[in-house]
Amino acid sequence: MAHEGGRARFHRLRVAAVDRLTDDSVALTLAVPPELREAYRFTPGQHLALRRTVDGAEIRRTYSICSTAPAHEAPSSLRVGVRLVDDGAFSTYAHKEIAVGDELEVMTPAGRFTLDPNPAADTAASGSAPAPTSGHYAAVVGGSGITPVLSIAGTLLEQAPDARFCLIRSDRSTASTMFLEEVADLKDRYPDRFQLVTVLSREEQQAGLASGRLDEERLTALLPALLPMERVAGWYLCGPYGLVQSAERALRALGVRRERVHEEIFHVDDGGQDRDRVAAPTPAHSTVTAQLDGRSGSWPVQDGESLLEAVLRNRPDAPYACKGGVCGTCRAFLVSGSIRMDRNFALEAEETEAGYVLACQSHPTTEKVELDFDR
Known part of the structure; x- marks a missing residue:
């Protein structure tokens, strides 16, 4: 990458x-x-x-x-x-x-909502086991959530001849469906390895599934009927917050292991925030130390601003894109101190457990916090 x-x-x-x-x-x-x-x-x-x-x-x-x-x-x-x-x-x-x-x-490209069909080169460098690229893969997408999954499915089917991919997509209507021709082309090129299931929430279809939203109850019934659940090596959920959460809960109810589920949220609104969370107190005077491109600096954090905002005032080259906790571009390693994150729709549980945070959503809860953007 x-x-x-x-x-x-x-x-x-x-x-x-x-x-x-x-x-x-x-x-x-x-x-x-x-x-x-x-x-x-x-x-x-x-x-x-x-x-x-x-x-x-x-x-x-x-x-x-x-x-x-x-x-x-x-x-x-x-x-x-x-x-x-x-x-x-x-x-x-x-x-x-x-x-x-x-x-x-x-x-340049960023993000970890990925599936690499040829992980061998990265494996040698990292020492980790390669991701399996044979067997079944599946995605549940809504609206523009098709965009990254189109790349994932197309690349996988082209480069891994033993792989199969099932795409369950939800759109409002045929007229609003992005990349119709590109998805149809995948079906034509890989008729035995690419399975397409389309659900329209506001338009009746002549064939296929009945219209309506893909909620948790519907997905819990639908997914085992479509796929051998135990053989799906990776699930890719992408789209609006509500759809992704419904799909995640359905997979959890069906016994799918957490490490097989990958998520990317589009269109987050206030409904995606934890309204009942009690924020940890912010110290009256806090300082952030940041390692960025091999150079380190320390700066005060002004009242109410995120750690990213404090760094940007002094290092405009700090990485960020959305500032909404969605894209993960501002991912940094928390070296010392403690923080609270307002929202996180980009980091996997394994990343947060390892010490990574989203700088755009992080606020200090100790007087000194140290971040490393280079890790």
Whole structure:
């Protein structure tokens, strides 16, 4: 992955194509020049942060890569899906202004919602066991949650001839469904290894499942009827908070081990926060020490600001994208001190147990806190 062994950085990439997918979504294809291709080598499921400045204010948004990852060489292009959101500062710009030939500031790939079909090289370096890439894999996605899973499924089916993939996708209607043609192409190319189940919440289908939401009860009944549950090596849940939580609870009820379930949340709102959590007290005077690109510094944390905000006041190059606890770009290792995180929709339980935090959601609960962004 591009960010391994070096922190993610921005480069200017040229827009090679703008494809309208639905009335409210487009796909942007970005050309990667030869000298930057290694920097943009990605693992299926990762995302890109796009940056622009408006009236002196910097705007960053993350969009998942939907391209199939090349088997051996680094990519010459990257494709991302952008869905229009109400009053979205970047998505409105993408839909109304971005044109072929424009240059965009694009961060190198990041994110851990991934499945690597060829983990052998990473295994040798890390000493860990490779992820299995034979057998069954499955995903439950909603709306634009299809974007990273399209990359995961396409790359896996192309590079792991023994693998099978089941995609359960939920959309409002056929007209609002992103990447219809690309998913249909997977079905045509891998008819015996790719299983597609489509559920529309606001439109009746002539065949297939009845319309309606995919809630916990429905998924608990549906999944064992579709798949040999004990043989599914990995589950990928991506989409709105409610759908992902329903799918996670259904899998837990069906006895699926936690380490086989991977989640990425899109469209988090206040309903995704723990309203009953009692916040730990914040010291009157706190200092954060941060290791970043081999350089360390210590700075005061002002009242109410996150550790990321304190670092950014002094190190504008600190990594971040969404500032909402979703993308995981600001992931850092907590070396010393203690913090509270307002929300976390990016780190796996194993990561938090190992000591990693999201700097954008972290507030000090001790007078001194030390973070390491380089680990």
